[in-house]
Amino acid sequence: MATIRKRGGKWQVQIRRHGFPTMSRTFLTKNDATEWARYWEAKADRAKLPDNRKILNTISLADLVKRYRDEVVAAKRGKEIETIILNAFLREPICRKKLSVLSSEDFAAYRDKRLATILPSSLGRQLSPLSNMFSVAKQEWGLPLETNPLAKLRIGTRESKRERRLQTHEFDNLLHAAQKTRNPLILPIILFALETAMRRGEILSMQWRHINIERRSVVIPESKNGHSRTVPLTTKAIAILQGVKSDSARVFPIAPNALRLSWDRLTDRASVEDLHFHDLRHEAISRFFEMGLTVPEVASISGHRDIRMLMRYAHADVVKLAAKLS
Numbered sequence: 250m251a252t253i254r255k256r257g258g259k260w261q262v263q264i265r266r267h268g269f270p271t272m273s274r275t276f277l278t279k280n281d282a283t284e285w286a287r288y289w290e291a292k293a294d295r296a297k298l299p300d301n302r303k304i305l306n307t308i309s310l311a312d313l314v315k316r317y318r319d320e321v322v323a324a325k326r327g328k329e330i331e332t333i334i335l336n337a338f339l340r341e342p343i344c345r346k347k348l349s350v351l352s353s354e355d356f357a358a359y360r361d362k363r364l365a366t367i368l369p370s371s372l373g374r375q376l377s378p379l380s381n382m383f384s385v386a387k388q389e390w391g392l393p394l395e396t397n398p399l400a401k402l403r404i405g406t407r408e409s410k411r412e413r414r415l416q417t418h419e420f421d422n423l424l425h426a427a428q429k430t431r432n433p434l435i436l437p438i439i440l441f442a443l444e445t446a447m448r449r450g451e452i453l454s455m456q457w458r459h460i461n462i463e464r465r466s467v468v469i470p471e472s473k474n475g476h477s478r479t480v481p482l483t484t485k486a487i488a489i490l491q492g493v494k495s496d497s498a499r500v501f502p503i504a505p506n507a508l509r510l511s512w513d514r515l516t517d518r519a520s521v522e523d524l525h526f527h528d529l530r531h532e533a534i535s536r537f538f539e540m541g542l543t544v545p546e547v548a549s550i551s552g553h554r555d556i557r558m559l560m561r562y563a564h565a566d567v568v569k570l571a572a573k574l575s
Contacts, residue, residue: 308348330505333509343355419521423515446550448527455469455501
């Protein structure tokens with residue numbers, strides 16, 4: 250609402266709207282004051298008044314991350330991994346900064362620090378939810394952010410394509426170490442991953458009702474790309490399932506973070522270096538190709554809808570390949 254008053258021979262206009270800073274100006278004539286008031290009132294009706302950026306002085310980056318984690322990430326299918334990423338980020342000094350002084354330079358310094366220990370691709374995956382967070386904050390929460398400080402941040406394009414295959418002695422070491430682990434589900438999960446090429450999240454969310462022993466298949470209702478698929482089960486995969494004892498609806502009732510920690514401890518005990526759990530999917534897909542399965546057949550098992558992405562996972566064993574050429 251605009252208020253026009255005459256003071257000392259001049260006309261003063263004041264416009265107040267909830268959620269926007271108070272605007273005022275003084276004119277020599279009432280007509281000029283009225284015209285200015287109408288102009289800004291029209292903008293107010295279209296929500297185009299200048300933003301009240303003082304609110305950014307009261308909100309830290311940590312406050313924003315926590316709200317995004319609790320309100321947005323909590324509703325996502327991949328909430329476990331993103332929650333771990335955001336909780337780790339909350340320990341960074343940058344999170345103590347208020348949004349009013351946060352800049353791209355702050356994130357550039359954070360980027361340089363992280364790239365000293367991780368690959369650009371890994372950092373990109375970690376920053377992705379943060380970038381989306383700023384978009385949500387501006388578009389849905391109405392915070393007066395001028396720009397997304399991560400929008401133009403360059404991370405780098407160092408090649409991160411993994412060609413890691415599980416060697417025979419490494420597999421033996423993993424088996425030996427897994428047999429001594431306190432959690433009886435770790436070894437079956439590893440073996441099942443190698444038999445099916447299923448992702449960690451798909452394996453952990455798998456329920457008994459999704460499995461058809463007679464048809465030797467398991468249905469994944471919704472995979473990473475949003476599509477369902479049916480994965481054929483090998484004889485070994487069936488035997489693994491039959492050996493699992495669980496009263497839970499889930500076949501492998503273990504939390505993602507618990508599996509991650511168990512995997513780290515297991516690879517340490519087995520003296521197997523630089524082996525990620527996701528490399529088991531890589532290994533399984535490569536084995537499928539070595540068995541003679543066609544690209545469409547492997548894609549139907551792995552769920553890849555882009556053949557180029559599928560081929561990034563396929564790396565033939567050089568020894569086996571040389572044997573075929575001899």
